[in-house]
Amino acid sequence: MTTMKLFLSIGVLICLSACQQSYTVKSTPYSLLQDHLFNPVDVAIETPEQIFALPEQTKAEIRQLSRSASSARMKTDLLLNYLFEKKGSSLLYQNDATLTAAETLAARQANCLSLTILSYSLAQEMELQAEFRDIKIPEYWTQNNGQSLLNGHVNLSIVGGKSRGKNGSINYSVFNYTIDFDVQNYKNHFPSVSLRQHQITGMFYTNKAAEAMLQGKDDLAYLYLKAAISMDPDAAESWNNLAVLYRQKQQLGLAEKAYVFAAQLAPDQLNSKANLALLYDIMGEIEKSNQLKRLVAAKRNLNPYYHLMLGHESLASGSAQRAIAHYKKSLGLNKQLAEAMFGLARAHLALGEKNKAQYYLQSAEKLALNPDERQRYQYKLKLLTVAAMQH
Template sequence: MSRFKRVVTAASLIALCSCQSLSPGQRVSSEHLFVDLQLAGETTQPETAEQIFALPPQTKVQLNELLSSNQSVEQRTKAVLKLIFSYAQDGLLYDNEATKTAGETIASGKANCLSLSILTYSMAKELGMVPVFQDVKIPEYWTSMLRQTWLNGHVNVRLKQNRNLEGVAGFVLLGNDIVVDFDPYSLKQKFPEKTISQQRIVAMFHNNKAAVAYAQGNMAKAYTYYQAAAAADPDFAVTWSNLGVLYRQHGLPDLAEKSYRHSLALDPYSTNALANLAFLYRQQGDIERATPIEQKVMLKRRSNPYYHLMLGNEAFIRNEHENAISHFKKGISLDQNNHESYFGLAKSFYALNDDKLAEYYLEKAHHYALSKDDQQRYKNKLSILNQTAKAY
């Protein structure tokens, strides 16, 4: 599944844990959660909301031409969708790390789901349409990149089709809204969706930038982006949990705990923030507080196939291939259509020099993959595997 990186923590920071219930009334004041720190790396000026959503002049010209050549709302909608997906499918290289502004997405030819959604929103606005962002309530889902394991989120864009009837005061035509979503799995599963503000998207954007900077060791830049995220949307709980991770890594446990608790006050059901808090307690040797939290999180995660996929991937990185196979099989037992778990088995058996089973599970991964990109990726790996086998 390709999803934008609403990074929540880095890999070693996701402990197998959760937390005793925290009352929403226990919100910690965020006023003093940012302090003057001397951190490694160079700072940068985070992008403003205007910069994030701005379209290049040539794109505006292209859209205005599209607007003048398509008179009806239906024609206009179809034309903009065709243009958006031409960027997404033909003109862009999908890159999960590439969190970019609308203009950068067009200029660089690289983007992730968040970037594509930002581009979609900006183009729709330019055409006079009514786009809204939606947070898609996917299960906890992890990916590994830059030697870190990240927890992902997902957003899409809904194009509102309700409009006033021309020349008829007081009447509204109720059309069918169009959801633009760059993850076929999300569309197929029909996960719950919640409308979110443009400022929430800005906070997600800055969190992504911070996470990549963090993984690259530029802590000063990460800290600057967390500050920008909090300024854009102080109520976005993810920012404060991420900030707590940075504090914990830099030996500031009190600030880390306050950040986690503030995050939990904003979102008491965040398993990840609870896990971070429990990990902090265990690291401090406070087993009495850590243990019930860990048990609670385990109960919530053990039925999630992507949790076992994450454990399998981390075991594979540690060259614990038998352990990885066990986790991947558990993931498949919970979701028999999960192509990533089949791929995990394929690479594990390949590492154990069992080419026959590696090929079998690669074919399974190819069969269950929803996107053309994933299907082609598995097809290429199957071709390489077959060529290698013939060489021997």
């Protein structure tokens, strides 16, 4: 998903549906929804039905494909072929705008949440048993227009079972396919939890809200956040983003309450706590802020992916030496992180140290979890070797 969370200019984190596990609390504080603080928006947001709807032509194509399949396994193979090899224009992963199923078909590229929604709708049309899965990745953020987006991830699981063949016979097949569009396959090594369709719909609205916030469209963002909370009130990301919106409007009391509620919903997640600490700084509640900062720092320092992120940020800002320190810290916590080895290669290359860069690229290749990733490192190693021979 991609689901996202975003650091604003003062370090505040917005969540673009990171698909995170939530916990039931006593009651939902709907009183935190303060419509009077925002202007009406002359925009009709997508309905849940529109998010998952397929064009009639696509449904006809899928029904035609399904007629040739005699089992759920065959249907799944046909679905995978439709997604990745259809007429030479397979769907591409791109971590940007959140689209409906129909929009994704038209664009042929979208983020993981949009692609997964499309895959689910196609699977439903083929009468396959499909289940959304939320991958519980550690904190990991990327840059977008100067903002830091904290990303989550979802994919789709297709499971075998009873299916009706083309001659009306009933077939049973046991299998489990995972449809995942993110090339960074390390994410799939983390635990996952099942998600229901209404939760995915809430994530869609949360992503759209965060995108609106990035564009400065706060009134539209609020409209999407209201829809997200209505669809899935137990999603911490929506309340976190609502708090960010209130902080921007200087409604600090409302922001505090929304952050606190988000932290109650997802006590193991750190972003709402980190945001709340920043808010307490603004409010002059220094002791409360420091307590939260110590808690967050202690947990983040044990997360190799946190240091990997800091390495990426340091390298992007031109500080290769600082990046090297973060990548080494990441490897000290997890020696199998190919991405950290690759980061070290990039950092040393930025310093003109080609021999070290070559060594770390070779190490990244050895640690690669899949052939595609290994091939990517091999290609970069080849380029680096050729460049070294020319100088």
